Amino acid sequence: MFESAxxxxxxxxxxxxxxxxxxxxxxxxxxxELLEKKGFATVxxxxxxxxxxxxxxxxxxxxxxxxxxxxVHAFDRPTxxxxxxxxxxxxxxxxxxxxxxxILFGNWYSEPIGDRAFGRIxxxxxxxxxxxxxxxxxxxxxEGVLLVKFWxxxxxxxxxxxxxxxxxxxxxxxxxxxxxxxxxxxYDRYREVAEHVLRRTSTGIAPWVIVDGxxxxxxxxxxxxxxxxGMQRKLDALDKGYRTRLTAPLLPAQVDQRNLLNALVLNQxxxxxxxxxxxxxxxxxxxxxxxxxxxxxxSLVLVFEGMDAAGKGGAIRRVTQALDTRQYVVIxxxxxxxxxxxxxxxxxxxxxxxxxxxxxxxxxxxxxxVLVERVEGFCSEADWMRAYAEINDFEDxxxxxxxxxxxxxxxxxGDEQLQRFKxxxxxxxxxxxxxxEDWRNREKWPAYEPAVCDMIDRTSTENAxxxxxxxxxxxxxxxxxxxxxxxxxxxxxxx
Amino acid sequence: MFESAxxxxxxxxxxxxxxxxxxxxxxxxxxxELLEKKGFATVxxxxxxxxxxxxxxxxxxxxxxxxxxxxVHAFDRPTxxxxxxxxxxxxxxxxxxxxxxxILFGNWYSEPIGDRAFGRIxxxxxxxxxxxxxxxxxxxxxEGVLLVKFWxxxxxxxxxxxxxxxxxxxxxxxxxxxxxxxxxxxYDRYREVAEHVLRRTSTGIAPWVIVDGxxxxxxxxxxxxxxxxGMQRKLDALDKGYRTRLTAPLLPAQVDQRNLLNALVLNQxxxxxxxxxxxxxxxxxxxxxxxxxxxxxxSLVLVFEGMDAAGKGGAIRRVTQALDTRQYVVIxxxxxxxxxxxxxxxxxxxxxxxxxxxxxxxxxxxxxxVLVERVEGFCSEADWMRAYAEINDFEDxxxxxxxxxxxxxxxxxGDEQLQRFKxxxxxxxxxxxxxxEDWRNREKWPAYEPAVCDMIDRTSTENAxxxxxxxxxxxxxxxxxxxxxxxxxxxxxxx
Numbered sequence: 006m007f008e009s010a011x012x013x014x015x016x017x018x019x020x021x022x023x024x025x026x027x028x029x030x031x032x033x034x035x036x037x038e039l040l041e042k043k044g045f046a047t048v049x050x051x052x053x054x055x056x057x058x059x060x061x062x063x064x065x066x067x068x069x070x071x072x073x074x075x076x077v078h079a080f081d082r083p084t085x086x087x088x089x090x091x092x093x094x095x096x097x098x099x100x101x102x103x104x105x106x107x108i109l110f111g112n113w114y115s116e117p118i119g120d121r122a123f124g125r126i127x128x129x130x131x132x133x134x135x136x137x138x139x140x141x142x143x144x145x146x147x148e149g150v151l152l153v154k155f156w157x158x159x160x161x162x163x164x165x166x167x168x169x170x171x172x173x174x175x176x177x178x179x180x181x182x183x184x185x186x187x188x189x190x191x192y193d194r195y196r197e198v199a200e201h202v203l204r205r206t207s208t209g210i211a212p213w214v215i216v217d218g219x220x221x222x223x224x225x226x227x228x229x230x231x232x233x234x235g236m237q238r239k240l241d242a243l244d245k246g247y248r249t250r251l252t253a254p255l256l257p258a259q260v261d262q263r264n265l266l267n268a269l270v271l272n273q274x275x276x277x278x279x280x281x282x283x284x285x286x287x288x289x290x291x292x293x294x295x296x297x298x299x300x301x302x303x304s305l306v307l308v309f310e311g312m313d314a315a316g317k318g319g320a321i322r323r324v325t326q327a328l329d330t331r332q333y334v335v336i337x338x339x340x341x342x343x344x345x346x347x348x349x350x351x352x353x354x355x356x357x358x359x360x361x362x363x364x365x366x367x368x369x370x371x372x373x374x375v376l377v378e379r380v381e382g383f384c385s386e387a388d389w390m391r392a393y394a395e396i397n398d399f400e401d402x403x404x405x406x407x408x409x410x411x412x413x414x415x416x417x418x419g420d421e422q423l424q425r426f427k428x429x430x431x432x433x434x435x436x437x438x439x440x441x442e443d444w445r446n447r448e449k450w451p452a453y454e455p456a457v458c459d460m461i462d463r464t465s466t467e468n469a470x471x472x473x474x475x476x477x478x479x480x481x482x483x484x485x486x487x488x489x490x491x492x493x494x495x496x497x498x499x500x
Numbered sequence: 501m502f503e504s505a506x507x508x509x510x511x512x513x514x515x516x517x518x519x520x521x522x523x524x525x526x527x528x529x530x531x532x533e534l535l536e537k538k539g540f541a542t543v544x545x546x547x548x549x550x551x552x553x554x555x556x557x558x559x560x561x562x563x564x565x566x567x568x569x570x571x572v573h574a575f576d577r578p579t580x581x582x583x584x585x586x587x588x589x590x591x592x593x594x595x596x597x598x599x600x601x602x603i604l605f606g607n608w609y610s611e612p613i614g615d616r617a618f619g620r621i622x623x624x625x626x627x628x629x630x631x632x633x634x635x636x637x638x639x640x641x642x643e644g645v646l647l648v649k650f651w652x653x654x655x656x657x658x659x660x661x662x663x664x665x666x667x668x669x670x671x672x673x674x675x676x677x678x679x680x681x682x683x684x685x686x687y688d689r690y691r692e693v694a695e696h697v698l699r700r701t702s703t704g705i706a707p708w709v710i711v712d713g714x715x716x717x718x719x720x721x722x723x724x725x726x727x728x729x730g731m732q733r734k735l736d737a738l739d740k741g742y743r744t745r746l747t748a749p750l751l752p753a754q755v756d757q758r759n760l761l762n763a764l765v766l767n768q769x770x771x772x773x774x775x776x777x778x779x780x781x782x783x784x785x786x787x788x789x790x791x792x793x794x795x796x797x798x799s800l801v802l803v804f805e806g807m808d809a810a811g812k813g814g815a816i817r818r819v820t821q822a823l824d825t826r827q828y829v830v831i832x833x834x835x836x837x838x839x840x841x842x843x844x845x846x847x848x849x850x851x852x853x854x855x856x857x858x859x860x861x862x863x864x865x866x867x868x869x870v871l872v873e874r875v876e877g878f879c880s881e882a883d884w885m886r887a888y889a890e891i892n893d894f895e896d897x898x899x900x901x902x903x904x905x906x907x908x909x910x911x912x913x914g915d916e917q918l919q920r921f922k923x924x925x926x927x928x929x930x931x932x933x934x935x936x937e938d939w940r941n942r943e944k945w946p947a948y949e950p951a952v953c954d955m956i957d958r959t960s961t962e963n964a965x966x967x968x969x970x971x972x973x974x975x976x977x978x979x980x981x982x983x984x985x986x987x988x989x990x991x992x993x994x995x
Contacts, residue, residue, distance in 0.1 A: 027946070043842065089856040089898035097850035102842030129624035136631035136892070147883070148844035161959070304584070347538065347597030349643035355592035361584040388642070397641050402586035486720050 008471075010158040010217040012268050014227075014261050021140040021222040026107040026303070028229045029069045037107065043104035045149045047236060051110045053157030054195075055188055056167050057218025063108055064403050065225050066232075069480075080111040081449060093141060100150075103400060109239045113138055118202055122195040122480045123217050131198075136206045151239050153232055154211060157218040167383040170489040173248065179314045193397075197467060204466050210389030212256070215462065217389075224408045227260045254392075255256065264458045271418045273485075280480035288327035294491065295328060295364065295459045299498040304359040304408045307490070308370045311415030311449070313443045313478045314425040316483075321366055322416065323483045324490065333364035338373065350374055350392075351399055361407065371396055375460045380452045393463040400469040412468035414461065414487055415476040501695050501702075503966075504957045505653040507763050509722075509756050515954060516717040523724045524564045530731040531565045531601065537580045537608060537638075538599035540644045541737040542731060546605045547613075547816065549690075550683060552713025557652070558603055560720050561727075571596050575606040588636060596603040596643075606693045607631055614695055617690040626693075630700045641705040646734050648727055648750060651698060652713040683839035691963060699961050704886030722755045735870065751885075751954060759953045760968065765971040766913045768980075775975035782982040788858065789986065790823060794993040799854040799903045802861045802985070805871070807945070808911030809920040810971045811978070815910065816861055818978045819985065828859035833868065842872030844870055845887075846894055854904065857904050866891055872954050875947045888958040895964040904992045905964035908981055909956065910971040 018023070034102040039047065049066075051059045067075055078099040087095045093113060100106030120126045145152055159167065168185055171177045188195070207213045216227050286360045294300060307324065325333055336357050351371055359365040374396070379389040400410050410481040417425070426447070429439040446453075465471040471490045476482035511519075544561075547555045562570055572596040582590045582863040588608060596602030614631045615621045640647055654662065664679055666672045677772040683690070702708045711722050730750045771858065789795060802819065805813040820828055831852050840848040846866055854860040869891070895905050906911040913922070921942070952970075967984045971977035 046842070086855065088854050090900075091901035091903075093855060093897060094850060094901075100843060100847060102839065104842065127624065129628050132631065132809045133624050136627065136634075137897075139631075140889070140893055144846075144886070144893075145844060147886060150844065344597065347541070347599065348595060348638060349645065351639075352592060352595060355589060358585050358589060361580065391639070391642060394635070396637055398639075400589060401967060402632075406584075406586040406589075408586075453844070 006213075006462060007158050007160070007170075007196070007215060008465055008467060009265055009458060010215045011160045011163075011263065012217065012263050013074065013219060014217045014223040014263050016222040016226060016261055018445070020261075021226065025224050026073055027204060028226065032069050032229060032236075033071065034231050035233055036074060038240055039106070039236060040074055040104045041186050043319050044244055045239055046101045046103050047106040047151045047153065047232075048101065049106065049112070050154040051106045051108060051157070052114050052155065053216070053218065054123050054164065054199075056161045056164060057157035057159040057216075058221060059157050059218075059226050062165060062216075062224065062228050063110055066108065066228070069229065070106070071400075074104075075106045075108060075439065077108045077110060080109070080115065081240065087336065093232060095308065103149075109339065113141070114202060114206075117200055118195075121202075122191060122198045123475065128483055131202075132205065133405055134169070135202060138206055139208060142206070142208070142211045152211045154206075154213045154230060155236050156199070156213050157224070158213045158215055159218045161189075161196075164189055164221050179212070182492045198465050201284065203395050205399075207463065208394050209220060209387060212393070212463075213389070223260055230260060243395070259455065264454065265461050266416055266454055266457060269416055269473060269475050271416055271421070271475045273481040275478055275481040275484060277480060280484060284323060284487065285482045287484065287491050288323070290491045291324070291327040291487065291494070294494045294498060294500070295332060297498060297500075299500075300494075301362045302407065303498065304361055305364040305494065306359065306403060306408050306410045307364065307366045308410070308412040309366070309368050309370070309415065310372050310413070311474075311476065312417055312422060313446055313455075314422050314429070315415035315417045316416055316479050318488050320413070320474075320483050321368060323487060324366065328364060330405045330484065332362070334359070334364060335366045335368060338367060338369040351395065354399075358403070359408070371399065372460055372464075375464075376456050379456050380449060393460075397466055400464075400466070404468040409494060411415075411467075411490060411493055412469060412470055412471045413474050413489075414457065415482060416475045419447075419450070419478045421477045501654050501698050501708075501957060501960060502691070503711060503960055504760055504953060505710045506658075507712065507758050507760065508714060509712040509718045509758050510715045511721060511756055513717070516721065517757075519721050524723065527564050527724060527728050528566065528753060530728055530735065531569060533735055534601070534731060535569055537735065537738055538863060540734055541596045541598050542601040542646045542648065542727075544601065544603045545607050545609070545649040545871065546603060546652070547607065547650065548711070548713065549654045549659065549694075550680065551659060552654040552711075553716060553719050554605065554652050554713075554971045555721050556716060557650070557719065558605055560725070561603065562988065564724065565601070565730065569599075570601045570603060572603045572605060575604070575610065586709065595645075599756060608636070609697065609701075609760060611900060613690075613693055616697075617686060617693045623868050623972065626697075634703060635730075636708045636915035637701070637703070638704050646730055648730050649705045649708045650723060650726075651694070651708050651710045652719070654713045654760040655711055656684075657713050659684055659687060664734070682852070695816055695962050699889075701731040702958065703889050703891075704882060706913045707750060707850065707885070707888070707958075718755055718848050722890070723962065724786055725755060728751060736829075748841065754950065761911055761952060763951055764911055764968060764970050765789070766911055766916070766970045768976040769971045770973055770976040770979060773978060778979045779818060782971065782979065782986050783818070785824040785986045786819070786863075786982065786989070789993060789995070791824045791827050792825060792993060794995075796857045796988075798993065799856055801854065801898060801903050801905045802987065803865045803867070803905070804861070804863050804910065805865060805867050805908070805909040806969075806971065807912055808941055808947075809917050809919060809924070810910035810912045810933075812863055812910055814974060815908070815969075815978050815981050817865060818982060819861065823859060827857070828861060830861045830863060833864040846890065847945045849894070854903070866894065867955060867959075870959075871948065871951050874951050882911070888955075891959055892961055895959075895961070901962040905990060906985060906988055907960075907964060907986075908969050909952065911971045912971045914942075914945070916972045950987050 039045070043123070049065060053059055063077055067077065076099070080095065083095060096109065096113055096393060099107060099109055117126070117131055121128070133144070141154060167190060168181055171181045198366075203213045214231050216224055218224055273500070309321060311317050325335065334357070341353055343393045354367070354371045357365060374384065374392040375389050378384045403410050426439055426443065429435040461471045472486070474482050474485050512634070536542070548554055558572055558903040562572065571594070575590065578590060591604065591608055594602060596606055612621070612626055616623070616626045617701065637647060663676055665683060666676045698708045698710070711719055713719055766780070790800070798917050804816060806812050816830060820830065836848055847864070849866045852860060852862075868882050869879065869887040873879045898905050921934055938992060954967045956968070969977050969980050
């Protein structure tokens, strides 16, 4: 979930200075339009990692907008008054009325995340509370509240850099407490719990927005734009007389040019000889792993997604070469059949789930919902927004049932793709692989790119992570896929 | 939740014979319209108590409609094939395609309810699973599936009568297995778990329909009509081109004339002398209970709802007479203030929750949402349908935080109400108590009656049950309220 937020997003001073005055004006206008129309309340949740800029962001929002109509509430330990009421009581008291903006800094999420990270409650108890929160937030949304949930993130390295920098400067040394280093020690545990919480509570109607906290300017613009989008959408809906509860949810606004895909160096070196040697070794290990006793009680689900001509088919063949033909099935996913169209969209995948000891390889998959269906408008925004949580639920269930789920996204550069298209057209036996549709999709790539980034951010979970594969060099791509597969498989089987 | 289902609903042979042919025809027509339009799939869940007529109902539905387009699936222990996949796999496989009807007899609910009733899993684990089911069903609904969830109920006494009757007849004796009596022993535990499950999974989009299983004819018509309503609503929505997911959910159809309110004998005897003696005794016990050390760590929330002039005010005074004025507050609920209107509807109640050791008495309450707002159309059907679950969540949170929640519905007969209205108009000092609004509400009573019954069925929970008070005789009503209050309070405080 934190992939995009660990890319090291940055805005230059010049970029920020250009954006800042426009954004302030727009936010202030939206705030006053809201105040005048009183159509809904805006609730902003501020959560995340220490030092990722939560406090600074709250100050900034107060600076950008009119602070008289923003209510900021910070929640620490509950008072005696509060402890004598139900857990949510103090948050109810802090809800802003229609027309106003409420910023809840430390809110219903803080205590359960801390309790779980430090082992004070079990996972089942955590999930029980998260489901209370989901119901509470669904109620708020149905009552017309605009709920914007920000999670401020810093990578482990980013956290360390920050603490070291503060300590190195005599003027800021006092800001680093012992507790900060203790917390740093627990970073991995906290991150794991946070990821689970974000996934479970990122619903179609109230998704989390994860903010890279490392650069103050980037962070500020990301938050400001997201909030602005959310308010404007709901204000538009008011004007048009829609029931505001039906306004579409938020997706993070693009701020800088950096994203998960363009951060990849697609042309990675690998020569044929190295490739062949590696391939043989990895295929051997894969064959051993799937024939082990441990695997007889597990199953393997592989998902391959990627641009056209990125080399999915070739990579899949390098995997299947290591497997017994009775043990695996490759499932190419194209347009659904009539029978499949008559069912919920996940049905066609449920029917193909492998038994224990078996491998199912999906050449394209359920992610079509948030890729082609989103980009081509085959389903509504509300449909693909809810799909992230539905897909996470689906994969959760697979993993709970003992499946090992691995997902690969294969990326090729535009030039390399063009070359491959031309090669295919030139070679008679490959000509069937290239159609007008492929050329059309190539044109559409700019629309696919944000969809792919959203997909990876929202469905790369602790249980079923995405592996991004730089695929301009087929050798490199195949070896990376096999190596990842073998490593994760062996780890899952306890080898 | 089982209040209405324990009234002993009955249909006479003549009534049934009149309804049966019309209902069959209508169901068959709906089935063929569905088959032709293929707009959605219908999934019927059949759950409930042994012997409450689940099997018979499935047979009947197959008889009434065309069985070629109904798929019945019965789920027992999972097969090896099934155990090797995620829990929901076998249910996904059984989903009917659009245009068809699927009956799932024993489904995702069966195993967790059994596991919890027989102590094999903890409550937190049960809740974790229920939240999976809620998400699964929300997905089905969003995908356009018509989901009709039937729970067939028999009271403990009804269950015993049935088993005894089977045993008494030599021809049917073989049908009673030892397991049936064992199950009967566990009835209370099973019922408690079932109630929790039904409450937690009765959502606005997929509410449970609880069917009184004791009379086969009543049961059949209840099921048939509910199913018919659901299908017709969704078919209408298709015709009008609404997105079918937005069609309103189901409420149980009224079948016989019997309901929770008219089953009450409103004029209960009690003379003034008995009343005064009882009153004094009960008020004394109440005063002791709320002054006890045990109560210092609890709080008390009393809800009074009822028809106009049913005697809420008088009853409340008899309660407060026993309390120290610093310890309680009476909160009369009328139309919300501007400030309250700018918040989610429950906000005005959250702000008035008592601290530990205190008593909050609500004269009318959050139930306005499903009473006056429903009947007068102040909110949409979707709004009041979701309110049952939201209210249950709210009261759950109160109870988890240590509050004792007691709810009283005061019923008076039409004649008695008329008399009281006239008395009020005649007496100068009571004249303020009667307005044109009261006369108008009296006219509207027929519309309120089903709303009250639905409210009691859907919000009378193990944590916060409703007490129905026969209030034609004020003495009786006040004593019943005080006696119930004292008894439940003492029990909750462990006296």
